[in-house]
Amino acid sequence: MSRMRPNEMRALQQMGKIGETGPASQVIDTDRKCLHCGYQLKGLPLGGNCPECGATTRLPDKIDSPLSLMPLPAILRLKWGCWAVFWCLILAMVIGALRGSGRFPEVMILTGLLAISLSWQVAVRLATPTLDLPQARLWGFHRLGKLRLVAQWLQVGWPIAAGAALLSEAIPNPVPPMNLLPFVLQFGLVLGITGLVILALVFERLAQWTRELEAMNLFNWIVWGLPAAVLVIPLRDYMNWWVSIVLSLFAIAMLLLYPFVMLMLARGVSLSVHHNIEYEERIERQDERKEEFFEKVLEPHMKSVPDEPRPAESEEIQLHDPKKDRSEET
Numbered sequence: 563m564s565r566m567r568p569n570e571m572r573a574l575q576q577m578g579k580i581g582e583t584g585p586a587s588q589v590i591d592t593d594r595k596c597l598h599c600g601y602q603l604k605g606l607p608l609g610g611n612c613p614e615c616g617a618t619t620r621l622p623d624k625i626d627s628p629l630s631l632m633p634l635p636a637i638l639r640l641k642w643g644c645w646a647v648f649w650c651l652i653l654a655m656v657i658g659a660l661r662g663s664g665r666f667p668e669v670m671i672l673t674g675l676l677a678i679s680l681s682w683q684v685a686v687r688l689a690t691p692t693l694d695l696p697q698a699r700l701w702g703f704h705r706l707g708k709l710r711l712v713a714q715w716l717q718v719g720w721p722i723a724a725g726a727a728l729l730s731e732a733i734p735n736p737v738p739p740m741n742l743l744p745f746v747l748q749f750g751l752v753l754g755i756t757g758l759v760i761l762a763l764v765f766e767r768l769a770q771w772t773r774e775l776e777a778m779n780l781f782n783w784i785v786w787g788l789p790a791a792v793l794v795i796p797l798r799d800y801m802n803w804w805v806s807i808v809l810s811l812f813a814i815a816m817l818l819l820y821p822f823v824m825l826m827l828a829r830g831v832s833l834s835v836h837h838n839i840e841y842e843e844r845i846e847r848q849d850e851r852k853e854e855f856f857e858k859v860l861e862p863h864m865k866s867v868p869d870e871p872r873p874a875e876s877e878e879i880q881l882h883d884p885k886k887d888r889s890e891e892t
Contacts, residue, residue: 590619600706625696629772630837636693637835640768643689644828650682651821672728679720686717690764701771702764713760719753726750755792758820759785765827774830780823784816791816 588608596603601614609620629637657678661671690710691703698704726747733740766781791813798806 600708625700627697628834629768629831630834631841632693632695632697632834632838634835634838634842636691636695636698637831637838639691639693640689641828641831641835643685643687643691644768644824644831646685647682647689648821648824648828650678650685651824654678654682655817655821668731669728672724672731676721676724676728679724682720683717686761687714690714690761697771701767703768709760710764713757713764716753716757716760719750719755719757721750723747723750723754755788759788762788762820765824769827769830772827772830772834774827777823777826777830780819780826784819784823787812787816787819 590603590606590608594603595601596612596615596617596619599612599615599617601612603612603619606613606619609618611618629640654675657671657674660666661668690713692698692705692707693703695704699706702710723746726743729740730736730743730747733743736743762781762784766778766785769775769778769781794809795813798809801809
């Protein structure tokens with residue numbers, strides 16, 4: 563058995579869960595944070611209290627319930643947010659394809675990308691809302707979800723990059739400090755791509771909450787494949803032609819995978835809405851059948867059964883004396 567650190571031993575002794583000889587029988591042996599304050603609970607007794615905020619370390623009932631059993635307004639917020647993210651990705655790819663065709667002015671294309679990047683900020687915040695639910699704390703959609711907040715703020719890199727590219731195109735001969743626009747463009751791209759990777763981690767948790775296991779696995783591929791695709795793109799010119807083709811196809815596949823998996827997730831969340839409505843209707847029908855059974859069967863039966871007479875309060879209970887009974891018989 564591994565030895566406990568002194569601070570953990572003191573915390574357990576204060577909660578009265580251990581003695582001087584060793585820890586309690588049920589101890590949290592996995593990495594798990596407090597649902598209220600985020601304190602690391604590994605090594606603490608199960609069912610005790612968090613040393614930081616005093617909340618119980620035992621998980622609430624139905625903490626692992628799927629998204630379809632959550633309140634309908636929360637599911638609808640996630641649904642519209644996921645669809646907004648999906649359509650922003652599609653529009654960005656369409657504008658990128660139009661830019662490659664060369665049929666439209668560069669300023670018009672960059673203006674469209676700037677508009678999409680601003681819409682992207684709203685879409686990401688709609689898809690990663692703050693939900694005041696115990697299950698939301700488990701999946702990172704509570705106000706304490708730091709990964710979700712980081713993913714939201716890093717998306718600001720896309721309007722920074724689009725704005726820098728638009729200014730560079732609009733100003734052919736920039737003067738200081740406008741000559742720093744290429745560096746601002748690169749900085750914005752780094753922020754945006756990092757935000758996409760972290761956002762894929764957030765959506766991976768949402769897919770697991772929705773029970774979309776295939777989407778969850780594909781988001782895991784994006785987390786590892788998207789940074790690799792971005793790194794290999796500059797290396798294509800320094801390799802053989804067939805290696806360059808393979809790397810280009812890999813990068814294209816990673817870029818196309820994001821909207822495809824986002825479509826799967828949006829459809830899964832939409833199905834959760836339908837499942838939630840069907841579940842509520844089924845519960846309502848069960849309540850109606852119970853009420854109908856009570857009115858047609860139980861209530862008439864209870865009225866037909868006569869009430870048993872109760873003894874008067876002044877009536878004394880007669881106890882039989884065996885000796886007296888034998889004397890009367892003789």
